Amino acid sequence: MNEKRYLLNVKLLRQMLIAADDLMHFAVAAVLMVCAAIILVRTIPNLFHGETAALLHVLNDVLLALIVMELMWPIVRFLKRKPFSLNPFLYIGIISSTRRILLIEAEHSMLSSLSGKIFKWEETWPALAELGANVGIILVLAVALKLVSTREDDNAS
Numbered sequence: 001m002n003e004k005r006y007l008l009n010v011k012l013l014r015q016m017l018i019a020a021d022d023l024m025h026f027a028v029a030a031v032l033m034v035c036a037a038i039i040l041v042r043t044i045p046n047l048f049h050g051e052t053a054a055l056l057h058v059l060n061d062v063l064l065a066l067i068v069m070e071l072m073w074p075i076v077r078f079l080k081r082k083p084f085s086l087n088p089f090l091y092i093g094i095i096s097s098t099r100r101i102l103l104i105e106a107e108h109s110m111l112s113s114l115s116g117k118i119f120k121w122e123e124t125w126p127a128l129a130e131l132g133a134n135v136g137i138i139l140v141l142a143v144a145l146k147l148v149s150t151r152e153d154d155n156a157s
Contacts (some may be wrong), residue, residue, distance in 0.1 A: 029075045036068040056106045063099040067092050091147040097134040
């Protein structure tokens with residue numbers, strides 16, 4: 001009799017913990033949605049300025065909102081009780097690196113067009129090194145994404 005009661009208590013506690021875990025995941029998802037919405041709302045004024053710097057901020061903010069929204073996919077998968085997937089994190093890495101490449105190139109182009117001078121190698125190589133590193137990261141993450149996707153497709157079959 002006591003063993004049955006113990007098992008019922010354990011089952012009830014387990015269900016309560018799972019429900020609390022689901023609630024926390026919903027709360028995190030809601031916070032991510034609010035963050036993405038705030039990012040997009042705050043970027044709207046820059047959209048109508050038409051200046052290059054303002055448009056760069058728009059591009060940066062839109063990509064940041066996209067990154068925040070990609071963070072929701074693991075939560076959605078968890079709530080659907082699907083297995084963990086690396087894909088959203090690989091997408092986030094690719095988007096982040098692409099975002100950085102676009103910003104570096106845009107900032108460098110703006111600086112050279114505003115100053116009207118050609119930069120020396122000493123001034124340019126740090127930006128080129130960072131661009132190269134981000135391109136390398138994108139290539140590695142793209143290969144990893146292909147490998148993971150192929151493996152998940154094989155496991156689904």
